Amino acid sequence: MFARTAAPPSILSRSSAPHLGHSLASRRHRSVYTTGAACPSCGTPIPRALAPLCPSCSSLLPPPPPSTTYFSLFGLEPTFGVDLKALKRSFLQLQQKVHPDMFSGKGEVEEWAKAWSGKVNDAYKALVNERERGEYLLSLHDVVIGEADPVTDPELLMTIMETREALEEAQTEDEVARIRQQNKDARTEAVSRLTSAFATSPPDLELVRNLVIELRYLDNIDQVCREWAPGKGVPNLQH
Ligand SMILES: [Zn+2]
Numbered sequence: 001m002f003a004r005t006a007a008p009p010s011i012l013s014r015s016s017a018p019h020l021g022h023s024l025a026s027r028r029h030r031s032v033y034t035t036g037a038a039c040p041s042c043g044t045p046i047p048r049a050l051a052p053l054c055p056s057c058s059s060l061l062p063p064p065p066p067s068t069t070y071f072s073l074f075g076l077e078p079t080f081g082v083d084l085k086a087l088k089r090s091f092l093q094l095q096q097k098v099h100p101d102m103f104s105g106k107g108e109v110e111e112w113a114k115a116w117s118g119k120v121n122d123a124y125k126a127l128v129n130e131r132e133r134g135e136y137l138l139s140l141h142d143v144v145i146g147e148a149d150p151v152t153d154p155e156l157l158m159t160i161m162e163t164r165e166a167l168e169e170a171q172t173e174d175e176v177a178r179i180r181q182q183n184k185d186a187r188t189e190a191v192s193r194l195t196s197a198f199a200t201s202p203p204d205l206e207l208v209r210n211l212v213i214e215l216r217y218l219d220n221i222d223q224v225c226r227e228w229a230p231g232k233g234v235p236n237l238q239h
Pocket of ligand 1: 041043044056058
């Protein structure tokens with residue numbers, strides 16, 4: 001078991017919730033969801049569930065309000081243990097319904113489609129990757145990790161130094177492939193620890209934060225391995 005040093009509270013910086021960022025289109029049409037809540041085409045009341053098409057006339061509805069989380073967009077609970085098959089199914093269905101090509105030349109509605117499509121793509125990319133999903137969930141808890149935030153886990157620091165040394169000493173692609181495989185195994189293990197950290201009630205946010213930083217490092221190591229070439233030198237590893 002890793003020894004983990006408790007970080008000072010200042011490390012858990014409060015964010016201004018970047019996921020609430022307003023896109024132009026959603027800001028303009030927010031009122032559809034907050035007042036009236038009726039389909040602009042046929043006037044049918046819009047149900048609470050987030051769906052891009054009017055249940056009555058199947059017209060595309062204005063993009064979801066900025067406060068819509070990536071999870072609610074796909075009808076998922078905001079938990080780390082996402083059902084990836086359900087996520088992909090929901091993504092493909094949504095993306096098909098809002099594809100901008102289908103609304104080409106339709107003025108404002110085409111803009112809505114682009115806004116829907118952009119949000120759906122961003123949401124899928126963030127949720128399908130464990131590190132990004134962990135970071136997004138942290139941001140929903142108002143915890144944001146800055147690039148300059150210190151690493152407080154001595155064991156992680158040691159691993160990073162050793163890995164960099166091994167990469168610097170590597171002479172062949174086979175050696176680098178071995179380092180990359182070890183790194184992948186470490187990532188699998190870190191994801192499993194992250195799953196446990198999120199599973200406690202309430203989630204252990206300090207542990208989650210450390211594990212997300214660890215995953216950032218491991219993903220960086222993977223990238224450095226992919227870009228490795230004999231004599232090229234090894235860049236500083238970062239999170
Ligand atoms: Zn309608």
